[in-house]
Amino acid sequence: MVKALGWLAAASVAAGLVMALGVAPREVTQGNVQRIMYVHVPLILASYLAFVVLAVASLVYLVRRDEAADRVAHASGEVGVMFVGLGIATGSIWGKPTWGTWWTWDARLTSVAILFVMYLGYLLLRGTIEDRERAARYCAVLGIVAALDIPLVHFSVYWWRTLHQPPSLMKPGGFTGSSSILWPLLVNLIAFVLLYAYFVARRVRLLRAEAEAVA
Amino acid sequence: MSYARRALAVAWKDLAVERRSKETLNALVFFSLLLLFVFQFTLGGDRERLAAVLPGVLWLGFVLSALLALGRTFLVEREHDCWEGLLLAPGDKSAIYLGKLAGNLALMLVVEALVLGLFAVFFDIDLGRALPGLVVVVLLGTLGLAAVGTLFAAMTANVRARELLFPVLLLPVQVPVLLATVKATEALLLGEPLAAVGHWVKLLVAADVVYLAVSLLTFDVVLEG
Amino acid sequence: MNLEPIVRVVDVRKVFGLVPVLDGVSLEIRAGEAVALLGANGAGKTTLLKILATLLRPTRGTATIAGHDVARAPEAVRALLGVVAHGAWVYDDLTARENLKFWATLGGLAAGADEVTAALAGVGLERAADARVRTFSAGMKRRLSLARVMLARPRVLLLDEPFAGLDQRAKKWLEGRLEALKAAGAALLMVTHSFGRELGVADRLAVLAGGRIALDTARGSLGPDDIQRLYAAHTEDGL
């Protein structure tokens, strides 16, 4: 099953790549550098999915103390942090030619950076506690608190940015809605979600093997 | 109503231990004086620069002393080997959370009042008009910090490198509270009425409600040992 | 002593990392009965005590107190428990009376001032009732934690080396208190290293070796040297 998911993910990533670099039109104002959007936006949206899955799995673990749920949370956190980290990196690579600087306190990049640090803390907590059962419990609580914090982070960062200077026109990740842009974006989004699912599946299988080896 | 009595017992115990040992209070008072001098040396001279930076500096002082105070929440239990005693107390553990939270709030508010007073005197800021609004913002912000801080202090009480882990876990989660309080303080110090920062106040209230609710619901799980 | 055991441990296994500290421990204690648990250092005595005290979850097997599973219903178990562990659970900056009052209130007991004074008198601390616990000796701190436990009138008492560090007079006094609790119907599990007079309280001796109960016998008329011989025999085989 996991292997099939792997091939499916690989195929859709390849398709996404072709569409992003070939099929999608050359953006009028930004030029081809805008094609970074087709990997930057899916990475961030997939990481949001990862953090939602993490919170739900944490809740399931707390209610049913089901180790499998904890493993899903752990795997989802790991892949989520990687994706959001890559999202930030690609965002700043995109920002350099567009705004002339690697980093701007743009609302979206800021809130994504905060998520990155918050869930990096989740992985740090996971790594610090030896006793697996206690680590699972504490990480479940942190997973839920962090997820509930995401909307608060978004509101506060947006008000902090938009109430003073108008949102910059060429903001990376701005959705110019023409369909020729939307299709490649959608395909790439599905590709990265499948990739996320594939990585989580393999990581969960590995975590289960590690747990069984000890029991 | 043994729930309230148990929460009060925990709060009373913490404040009694604190009043007699004065460990944390001394550390925090000394820390805020230190902070004041550092800011005085670096910023004291230039009035305009000071006014622009003051809200950030003030809240930096509040947050750093909050980290010190909150990080020590379960220190007395750990040092006197009473952690297992808390674990084995039958009944709803969130009463212990509320007791610890009250103790933390009292301690943090005392230090914040001191820091605010010192700043007002040493940087001769006219707090007069802004004070009522400031009190509201400080109370809501401190509650937000303490609500999650007390929960995370319980989580990191028995963990290796807890002094490092605690701020790393707490600060990112507290970004909304930090943004709201600094921006609101900035506006208030510029003379704007509290209504002008209504949206920040609403965000702080929402954050406090979320933090308190999730902490009360999950504290039992954290205190399972 | 009624027949139904109040403490029942069935094939409990506990693994730390890859090391099985407990490997199938089974034990039963009835109300009003005291069991002394002997064993070498690291044999898992304190681990078993912690599992019964709901502080550790067994990797496998079950342990119940008055029918409540320690892992699944810790709250119900804790209401019946009295634990005197290595740590005396005392706040040095509070007085003996304040400590008792705090633990009683936290335990949900409506212990009035007179009850607290009586408990302090019961453990011979009435003179030091209002002194800071910081000034107490180890023996006095142990007596204070015993007073804390007796206030709650537990049905099961878990004691981790209660006699360690006590002088002869305090040992004899503690023995008397434990006999009184037993007579009142409490079940006692006492982890100890000494084979001396303190075992007088125990109705049964259990030796923990190789992760299992290697010996479980009535104390009867066994003198200290008989116990020594039995213990040596079983711990050698166990290693």
Next chain:
Amino acid sequence: MPDNWGFVAAAYGLTAVALLIYWRRLAKKEREMEVFKRLTAPRP
């Protein structure tokens, strides 16, 4: 507006490399787990 293909390549390249590293790390750990299992498998 210059096309900055270099930046596009950098973004895609970085993402590809990172995903590959993670994938290889998973594969390596899985192989290690197989070896560990064979070693600790109880003798039939």
